[in-house]
Structure formats: structure tokens, C-alpha cells
Amino acid sequence: MSLALRRASFAERHAASLRQLRFFAWSFGRSPSSMLGLAIVLGFLLVAAFGPWIAPYPLDAEGAMNLGNRLKPPAAAHWFGTDEMGNDLFSRVVLATRTSLWVGLTIVGMATVIGVPLGIAAGYFGGVARAVIMRVTDVFLSVPGIVLALAIVAALGPGILNGIIALSIVWWPGYVRLVEAKALALRNEPFVEAARAVGASNLRILAVHILPNCTSPIIVKASMDMGLAILAAASLGFIGLGAKPPAPEWGAMISVARTYMPNWWWYAVFPGLAIYLTVLGFNLFGDGLRDILDPKSNRG
Amino acid sequence: MALFVLRRLMLTGLMLFGLVLITFVVSNVAPSDPAALAAGPDATRDMVETIRKEYGLDRPLPEQFVHYVGGLLTGDLGRSIVTTRSVMEDLGRYFPATLELVLLSMTFGVLVGVPLGMLSAVLKNRAPDHATRFVAVSLVALPAFWFGILLQLLFSVQLEWLPTSGRLDIATPPPPFVTGMLLVDSVLAGQWATFADALRHAVLPALVLSFPCLASILRVNRAEMIEVMAADYVTAARAHGISRLRVVCVLALRNAMLPTLAIIGLRWGWMLGSTVLVETVFDWPGIGLYAVSSAIAGDFKPVMGVTLLIGVNFMIINLIVDLLYGVLDPRLRATS
Amino acid sequence: MSALLEISGYRLAFDGFEGRAHVLDGIDLTVAEGETVGIVGETGCGKSVLARSVARLVDMPPGCVPGGGIRFAGQDVFAMDQRGLARLRGHGVAMIFQDPMTYLNPVFSIGSQMVDVIRAHDRAEGKPKRARAAARDAAAELLDAVRLPDPGRLLDRYPHELSGGMRQRVLIAMALTGTPRLLVADEPTTALDVTIQAQVLRLIAELVAARRLTLMLISHDLGVIGALCRRVVVMYAGTIVEDGAADVLFAAPRHPYTRGLLAAVPDLARPAHRARPIPGHIPNLLQPPPGCRFHPRCELAVGRCVAEKPPLRQVDGRLVACHRAEEAAA
Numbered sequence: 034m035s036l037a038l039r040r041a042s043f044a045e046r047h048a049a050s051l052r053q054l055r056f057f058a059w060s061f062g063r064s065p066s067s068m069l070g071l072a073i074v075l076g077f078l079l080v081a082a083f084g085p086w087i088a089p090y091p092l093d094a095e096g097a098m099n100l101g102n103r104l105k106p107p108a109a110a111h112w113f114g115t116d117e118m119g120n121d122l123f124s125r126v127v128l129a130t131r132t133s134l135w136v137g138l139t140i141v142g143m144a145t146v147i148g149v150p151l152g153i154a155a156g157y158f159g160g161v162a163r164a165v166i167m168r169v170t171d172v173f174l175s176v177p178g179i180v181l182a183l184a185i186v187a188a189l190g191p192g193i194l195n196g197i198i199a200l201s202i203v204w205w206p207g208y209v210r211l212v213e214a215k216a217l218a219l220r221n222e223p224f225v226e227a228a229r230a231v232g233a234s235n236l237r238i239l240a241v242h243i244l245p246n247c248t249s250p251i252i253v254k255a256s257m258d259m260g261l262a263i264l265a266a267a268s269l270g271f272i273g274l275g276a277k278p279p280a281p282e283w284g285a286m287i288s289v290a291r292t293y294m295p296n297w298w299w300y301a302v303f304p305g306l307a308i309y310l311t312v313l314g315f316n317l318f319g320d321g322l323r324d325i326l327d328p329k330s331n332r333g
Numbered sequence: 334m335a336l337f338v339l340r341r342l343m344l345t346g347l348m349l350f351g352l353v354l355i356t357f358v359v360s361n362v363a364p365s366d367p368a369a370l371a372a373g374p375d376a377t378r379d380m381v382e383t384i385r386k387e388y389g390l391d392r393p394l395p396e397q398f399v400h401y402v403g404g405l406l407t408g409d410l411g412r413s414i415v416t417t418r419s420v421m422e423d424l425g426r427y428f429p430a431t432l433e434l435v436l437l438s439m440t441f442g443v444l445v446g447v448p449l450g451m452l453s454a455v456l457k458n459r460a461p462d463h464a465t466r467f468v469a470v471s472l473v474a475l476p477a478f479w480f481g482i483l484l485q486l487l488f489s490v491q492l493e494w495l496p497t498s499g500r501l502d503i504a505t506p507p508p509p510f511v512t513g514m515l516l517v518d519s520v521l522a523g524q525w526a527t528f529a530d531a532l533r534h535a536v537l538p539a540l541v542l543s544f545p546c547l548a549s550i551l552r553v554n555r556a557e558m559i560e561v562m563a564a565d566y567v568t569a570a571r572a573h574g575i576s577r578l579r580v581v582c583v584l585a586l587r588n589a590m591l592p593t594l595a596i597i598g599l600r601w602g603w604m605l606g607s608t609v610l611v612e613t614v615f616d617w618p619g620i621g622l623y624a625v626s627s628a629i630a631g632d633f634k635p636v637m638g639v640t641l642l643i644g645v646n647f648m649i650i651n652l653i654v655d656l657l658y659g660v661l662d663p664r665l666r667a668t669s
Numbered sequence: 670m671s672a673l674l675e676i677s678g679y680r681l682a683f684d685g686f687e688g689r690a691h692v693l694d695g696i697d698l699t700v701a702e703g704e705t706v707g708i709v710g711e712t713g714c715g716k717s718v719l720a721r722s723v724a725r726l727v728d729m730p731p732g733c734v735p736g737g738g739i740r741f742a743g744q745d746v747f748a749m750d751q752r753g754l755a756r757l758r759g760h761g762v763a764m765i766f767q768d769p770m771t772y773l774n775p776v777f778s779i780g781s782q783m784v785d786v787i788r789a790h791d792r793a794e795g796k797p798k799r800a801r802a803a804a805r806d807a808a809a810e811l812l813d814a815v816r817l818p819d820p821g822r823l824l825d826r827y828p829h830e831l832s833g834g835m836r837q838r839v840l841i842a843m844a845l846t847g848t849p850r851l852l853v854a855d856e857p858t859t860a861l862d863v864t865i866q867a868q869v870l871r872l873i874a875e876l877v878a879a880r881r882l883t884l885m886l887i888s889h890d891l892g893v894i895g896a897l898c899r900r901v902v903v904m905y906a907g908t909i910v911e912d913g914a915a916d917v918l919f920a921a922p923r924h925p926y927t928r929g930l931l932a933a934v935p936d937l938a939r940p941a942h943r944a945r946p947i948p949g950h951i952p953n954l955l956q957p958p959p960g961c962r963f964h965p966r967c968e969l970a971v972g973r974c975v976a977e978k979p980p981l982r983q984v985d986g987r988l989v990a991c992h993r994a995e996e997a998a999a
Binding site: 261294301 | 347348351352355356359360463466467470471473474475476477478479480482483485486490602603605606607609610613614624625627628629631633636637639640643644647648
Binding site: 564565566567568569570571572573574575576577579584587588591661662663 | 721724726751754755756757758759760762763764766768771772773774775776777778782785786789790792793827829840843844846847
């Protein structure tokens with residue numbers, strides 16, 4: 034006798050999730066700006082991954098000197114022109130992409146790793162833990178990130194690593210604030226109370242009920258923050274406290290280029306354009322994600 | 334209400350203490366030696382030691398902290414190595430310039446952001462809405478330091494409409510000092526030519542500074558308007574025959590303004606922070622430029638002073654916003 | 670009696686992720702001046718959007734009207750310009766809603782909201798706008814008319830300071846500002862306590878009688894409808910299934926759905942007589958059942974019910990949309 038029952042296929046077992054995913058894709062695809070953001074982010078990732086193969090003069094990124102080629106305007110041989118060392122700006126802009134991606138990922142990663150557990154602890158346990166964590170968070174949030182980062186870098190000394198450390202230190206409080214509010218709301222949800230009533234441990238409740246329900250806003254914030262962290266790191270580079278030339282970094286390039294304005298305009302224009310497009314891409318992408326994942330929160 | 338104000342004040346005091354602690358810790362984890370820095374590069378070991386004693390840098394950290402807080406309470410923020418003046422005096426000198434810029438930017442951000450947000454909400458998901466939202470995201474993504482340079486290229490170098498940097502032309506006589514804000518002082522003194530010149534200098538930096546704030550206000554206002562427009566009481570107002578224009582511009586806007594107000598409070602601090610970049614580009618002699626040049630010179634005291642000033646500013650503004658909230662929202666008025 | 674409201678072949682659909690939901694499917698309803706009509710049906714049957722359609726309050730998009738139309742006092746509602754709409758709303762059709770909390774703007778005082786409405790009506794009628802003070806007096810008079818005590822003080826209070834019953838009275842007062850001809854009440858008592866419900870219903874009944882209003886009352890509660898309305902319209906899944914005088918319909922329902930609805934009401938006088946729920950669920954309006962929309966739940970359904978949409982036809986002194994209306998009498 035053959036079994037009439039068969040194992041449900043993958044599509045059948047996950048019908049609800051798949052339907053949800055299709056709905057997300059449908060809403061995301063309906064917004065032209067979200068799709069543009071996705072395209073830019075993908076392009077940025079490709080450039081970061083294949084930079085050394087895309088750049089026509091990869092050596093120029095490390096600060097080779099071709100003084101015969103100094104400050105040439107954009108042309109067929111040098112699409113973005115050359116800098117004061119005669120280096121190809123296109124190669125430098127392309128190779129700096131990878132730096133920016135790592136910087137952004139590290140800052141956002143550190144901020145999430147520090148901020149999310151603290152936020153969950155504050156929101157879920159409440160009491161003294163919450164009071165202490167939230168007051169500290171408030172203090173950090175009372176000074177704009179760039180200023181506090183400036184102070185920290187000034188103390189630690191300039192450099193890209195110190196810049197990353199400084200920005201990570203100022204970035205985590207945002208995640209605490211975000212997750213705390215969410216965890217606080219979830220704590221009183223009936224399904225959490227039910228779990229507690231049947232004797233689930235705190236750890237299990239946190240892992241199974243609280244954290245998964247916080248992921249949407251975290252993902253949305255992280256994707257927006259990728260762009261903003263890249264922008265902040267470039268800002269430090271521009272001030273002269275981040276990456277140091279000749280290491281290829283967009284902000285530092287503009288910082289040097291400023292002294293060559295206005296006659297050698299291309300020097301500043303192209304690195305800046307790269308920053309703008311990258312940040313724009315992540316922001317549009319994050320904005321689109323928010324519209325589908327977390328439509329109720331729309332705080333600027 | 335009084336209790337609410339008192340509680341908020343105490344909380345602000347606590348936060349202030351936290352901020353002081355942070356700045357102290359930051360300036361003391363520094364690997365570089367502040368005494369050596371103060372003594373200068375040619376100083377002998379003895380001279381460095383003398384300075385160390387003189388500034389109390391040889392004392393244990395808790396004692397130094399008490400000393401630091403004691404100094405703060407009497408308005409002593411230390412001395413800048415670069416300008417050789419006391420940091421307090423420097424802040425007094427540079428802050429009005431920054432305040433002038435921030436006030437101008439905030440006004441511009443609100444005047445443009447609120448109507449654009451409303452327009453976007455009313456035309457939700459149509460072409461103007463998509464365009465406005467794209468512009469809003471763009472404004473956040475624009476690196477202020479880079480866009481400032483581009484504007485200088487266009488309006489100052491190419492078109493020669495506006496000056497590149499600074500607050501006044503060399504040839505323009507500055508007004509007598511009253512508030513330190515040239516736009517205000519020149520009006521008070523009736524120096525209209527100076528006013529015009531100061532305004533011409535302020536246009537580009539204020540514009541660049543306002544963009545992220547404008548974008549925030551726009552987005553929040555749009556989101557709030559959409560939510561309010563879908564609210565039952567708006568349906569009811571329409572059912573009672575109140576015109577669409579009045580529903581949007583008076584009834585819904587009043588509801589949507591509350592969160593917008595909160596954003597203005599948040600953005601105030603952000604904007605003060607962005608002056609670090611904008612003032613550097615436009616050579617605007619405010620606290621941002623002061624912080625940057627001090628930071629590059631390894632001079633902590635001014636950087637800490639600026640950090641504290643901005644933090645205090647942020648706390649005061651948010652206190653005001655909280656109180657205004659209570660006035661504008663009758664539901665809060667009743668409970669507090 | 671002349672027709673005040675003519676709804677003919679009215680269809681309404683909403684476009685969404687999963688396609689087009691056919692929320693109203695060919696509604697035919699004519700209401701004469703002075704009638705009191707109750708519209709009853711389950712949640713989601715389309716009675717509320719029908720009510721809103723009368724004052725053109727359905728947002729389009731996502732809504733759209735694939736066919737049919739609504740005429741109020743002979744004028745096509747969907748052809749009106751902004752001026753015409755302003756005259757229609759409040760002055761022609763006034764609405765009161767379900768949850769009086771959310772239908773009052775929380776940040777304005779009662780007085781300022783009422784003054785706003787009064788002045789809007791002045792403008793719509795082309796009269797000179799009353800001064801705020803005069804409008805305030807008018808507002809106080811209206812509050813008095815809905816029997817709210819101390820109207821002068823009430824005007825300065827905010828919605829959150831009022832009880833549910835008071836808020837609903839305020840909303841009724843606001844609905845009366847434009848001296849409307851048709852009052853559309855969408856579940857006016859559902860959100861209120863039972864004791865307050867009776868007071869509000871009595872108030873509505875008195876106002877309707879005193880001001881010779883035409884009433885269109887939307888409710889899922891047959892008791893409420895029976896108390897206020899001489900005529901009952903039963904809706905199911907976006908269609909009208911039965912329409913007739915209340916006493917006729919309640920005594921001898923001809924549509925299987927109406928019968929089910931009446932049988933589902935618990936009867937306190939006869940506790941032994943258990944309420945019988947209607948088996949099955951309301952259909953998915955994205956792909957409504959062909960033919961008669963009720964056939965999947967109907968015990969009398971035959972092949973014809975699947976193939977052919979039953980028209981509203983005269984049976985036994987009322988209109989019924991059922992192929993087997995004659996058999997249903999048994």
C-alpha cells in the first residue's frame with residue numbers, strides 16, 4: 034500500500050513566508066527610488082569586489098609618482114584626470130571604494146554588536162539596568178556624532194583606524210534607543226507573557242521572541258547607517274583626522290584637492306561624486322526597506 | 334507641570350554631568366602628553382615637569398577630575414594652546430558666528446521643508462512625491478564639505494555672484510559688537526550695506542548647513558501628514574464639508590507639527606555638529622572651525638570646550654521642545 | 670415622495686497587492702425623502718464603504734468605480750466639482766461615525782472644531798461667513814439641541830476630556846450644523862456602553878423626527894435597526910440580498926441569508942431557543958463566487974445559483990435577490 038500522504042514540498046511548507054517575501058518584492062519593486070538605490074548599492078559592491086581589475090592603473094592607488102602627468106584634466110587615458118602626483122584619479126576613486134565599504138561595515142557592525150544587546154537588556158529587563166543604560170545613551174546622543182568623534186580622534190591621534198574606533202564609539206547609542214523601544218513594547222505582548230507563563234527562560238524568550246521581532250528596524254537602520262557611516266568617515270578624512278594620503282580615501286582626496294581649486298576642479302569633483310552616489314544608494318535602499326519592513330516608523 | 338519641569342531639569346543636570354565625565358575621560362585616555370604639548374617642541378624635560386605640576390597633571394585622575402569640574406563650575410574651560418586665550422573667551426568670540434549660521438539654516442529648513450513635506454503627502458505616490466523624496470534623500474547623502482566646494486565653484490568662481498568665504502569683505506566696516514551676530518548687529522546699527530554684505534557671505538554656508546535638516550523635516554512632515562490625513566477625524570472634517578485646502582493646511586498640519594517640532598530639537602544639535610565641516614569649507618570663524626583647527630594642532634581643551642557647549646545647547650533646546658510639546662498638545666497638558 | 674438618493678448599478682473596487690477586490694457589486698438602492706433606512710450585514714459586507722460613497726469619501730485610488738453611479742437630489746455625486754462637494758457634504762449629506770474618539774481632532778477644542786464646520790457651511794452655501802463669536806453661539810445652540818449640559822463651557826474643552834457618549838453627541842451636533850437632508854449614521858452606537866447606546870439612539874430618533882431628516886443607518890445590530898428604521902436593506906458580500914419594510918422582512922424573511930441572520934440573533938425571551946450561526950465564511954472578494962455570492966453557504970443552492978447572478982425582484986411585498994425566494998418562505 035502506497036502512502037497517500039507525501040511530504041509537503043518546500044514551497045508548500047513555507048507558503049506563508051514565501052507569500053510574504055513576494056509581497057515585499059512587489060512593494061519594493063513598485064518604488065522607482067528603492068530600485069535605484071538597490072542598483073547603486075549593487076554597483077558599489079561590484080566595484081569594491083573587482084576594483085583591482087577595473088582600475089586601469091592599480092599602482093597609482095598606493096601613491097606612485099608620475100610627475101610628468103600632474104593635474105591632467107579628464108581625457109580618454111585618465112577618465113577622471115590626474116592628481117598632483119600624476120596619479121590616475123579614476124583608479125584611486127575605484128580602489129577607495131573598498132576602503133569605504135570596510136569602514137562602513139566595521140562601524141555599523143561594531144555599533145550593532147554593542148548597541149543591540151544593551152538595548153534589549155534595557156527594554157526587556159527594565160529597572161535599574163534600563164535607567165543606567167538609557168541615561169548613558171542619552172548623554173552620548175546629546176552630542177552630535179561628528180563632534181564627539183572629532184574629540185576622540187583628536188585624543189587618539191589622526192588615522193583611519195582611530196577614525197573607525199571613534200565613529201564606532203559614537204554610533205552605538207542609536208541602536209540602543211531603537212531596540213530598547215521595541216523590546217519594551219514586545220515585553221508586554223501577549224505571546225511573550227504566554228511564554229513566560231509556561232516557564233520559558235529569559236534567554237529563550239529573548240532569543241526566540243524579542244530579537245527576531247526587532248530585526249526589521251535594525252536591518253532598516255543598518256542599511257541607512259552604512260551610507261551615513263561612510264559619509265562620516267569621509268568627513269573625518271576631509272578634516273584631516275581620518276585616512277592620510279597617499280592611502281586612497283575619498284574624503285582625504287577632497288581635502289587635498291581643496292588646495293587645487295578652482296583651476297583643477299576635477300580633482301575634488303569625482304571623489305565627492307563617489308561619496309554622494311554611495312551614500313545616496315544606501316539611503317534610497319534603506320528607505321525602500323523601511324517602507325516595506327517597518328512602515329509605521331518614519332522618523333527622519 | 335512644575336513637577337514635570339523640575340524632573341526634566343534634574344535629568345538635564347545628570348546628563349550634563351555624564352557629558353563632563355565623557356569629555357574628561359576622552360582627554361585623559363590620550364596617548365599624547367598634554368604637558369609636553371603645552372610646553373612646546375623645544376621644551377626641556379624640566380620645563381615639561383614644571384608645567385605638569387602647574388596644571389596639576391601629576392595628580393591622580395579622580396583628583397584631577399574634581400579639579401576639572403570645579404574649574405567648569407567657575408567657567409574655567411582651560412586655555413587654548415593655539416590662540417593662547419582662555420577657551421571660555423574663545424567660545425564667546427566664535428559662538429555668535431555659529432549661532433547666526435545655525436539660526437539662518439534652521440529657518441530656511443523649516444520654511445522649505447514643511448511645505449514640501451505637505452505637498453509630498455498630498456500628492457502621495459505621484460510624480461512630485463517621488464521627486465521630492467528623491468531630493469530629500471539626496472540632501473542627506475550630499476557630503477556637505479564637497480557640495481560646499483561645488484557651490485563655491487559655481488556661485489563664487491564662475492558666476493561671481495557670492496563671496497567664497499569669510500563673514501565680511503575686508504573693505505566692509507563691521508558693526509559695533511552687540512550680539513556678535515553680524516546680521517543682527519548691522520541692523521541694530523542701521524548699517525544696511527554691512528547687513529547686505531554679511532547676508533551675501535552667509536547664503537552659501539547656511540544653505541549647505543540646512544540640507545540634512547531640511548530633508549529630515551520634509552520626511553517627518555510627509556510621514557506625519559500621511560498618517561494624519563488618513564485619521565478618522567480628517568475623514569469626519571471632510572464629511573462635514575470643510576474644504577480640502579483648510580483640512581490640509583490648518584487641521585492636519587497642526588497635528589503633524591508636533592513631531593516636526595521634535596525633529597527640529599534633534600536637528601539643532603546635529604546642525605551645530607555639521608558646522609565642523611561647513612565652517613571649514615567656508616572659512617567661517619565659528620566654533621566648528623575653532624574645534625577643527627584645535628583638533629589638528631592636538632589642542633584638546635578647545636575641542637572639549639566645543640563639545641560641552643554643543644551638548645549643553647542640545648539639552649537646552651530639547652528642554653524647550655519638551656515644554657512646548659506640553660503647551661501644544663492638550664492631551665499632555667492634562668496629564669502633566 | 671420624491672427620490673432623494675438614487676444608487677444604480679453602483680460598483681466599487683479596490684486595487685491592491687493581490688489584485689482587485691470587488692467590494693460592491695451592482696448596488697441598486699433608491700431612498701425617498703423622509704425614509705428611515707437601515708443597512709445591515711456582517712463586517713466586511715461593504716455597508717460602510719457604501720455609506721461613505723454617498724458623500725464621495727472613498728479615496729480614489731486605490732478605490733475605483735467600474736460601473737454605476739450615485740445621484741443625490743438628482744445630481745451625479747461623482748460629477749461634482751469641489752464647490753458642489755462642499756455643498757453636498759454637511760449640507761446635503763451629513764455623517765456620524767462609529768468611534769467618536771478618533772473622529773474628533775485631539776488637538777483642537779470642541780468649540781474651535783464646531784466653529785470651523787459652521788463657517789465652512791456658510792461658505793459652501795454662498796452666505797457671508799459668520800464671525801467667530803456668532804459661530805460660537807450657533808455651536809452652543811447645537812450642543813444644547815443634542816442635550817449636552819452647559820454648552821458654553823463644553824466649547825472650551827478638548828475631546829479627551831469628554832466621555833464617549835458626550836463625544837458622540839458632539840459629533841451629532843456637528844453633523845446638524847449644515848441642516849442636512851440625509852443623515853448617514855455609520856454604526857453610531859457600536860463603540861458605546863449599552864446604557865449610553867439607548868440614549869444616543871433615542872436622540873437620533875428624535876432629531877430625525879423633529880427635523881424631518883432622511884436616515885440611512887448602518888449597523889450589524891438588528892436591534893438597533895429595528896428600533897430606528899421603517900425599511901431594512903440586507904447586504905451580503907457587496908450585494909443587496911433583500912430590501913423591504915422592517916416589519917415584513919423581520920416577520921417573514923425571503924432570502925436564506927436574511928433568515929440565517931435573524932436565526933443567529935440570541936433571543937433573551939426564549940433562552941432554550943439557541944441562536945444558530947450561519948455556517949461558512951464570507952467569501953474572498955478578490956475572486957468572489959460566481960452567480961449568487963451567497964451560494965457556497967446556502968442550503969438551498971442549486972445549479973442555477975452558481976451560474977447566474979439573481980436580480981433583485983419583487984416577491985411578497987419586498988425586493989429579494991434569490992432564485993429560490995419562493996421556496997425560502999417555508
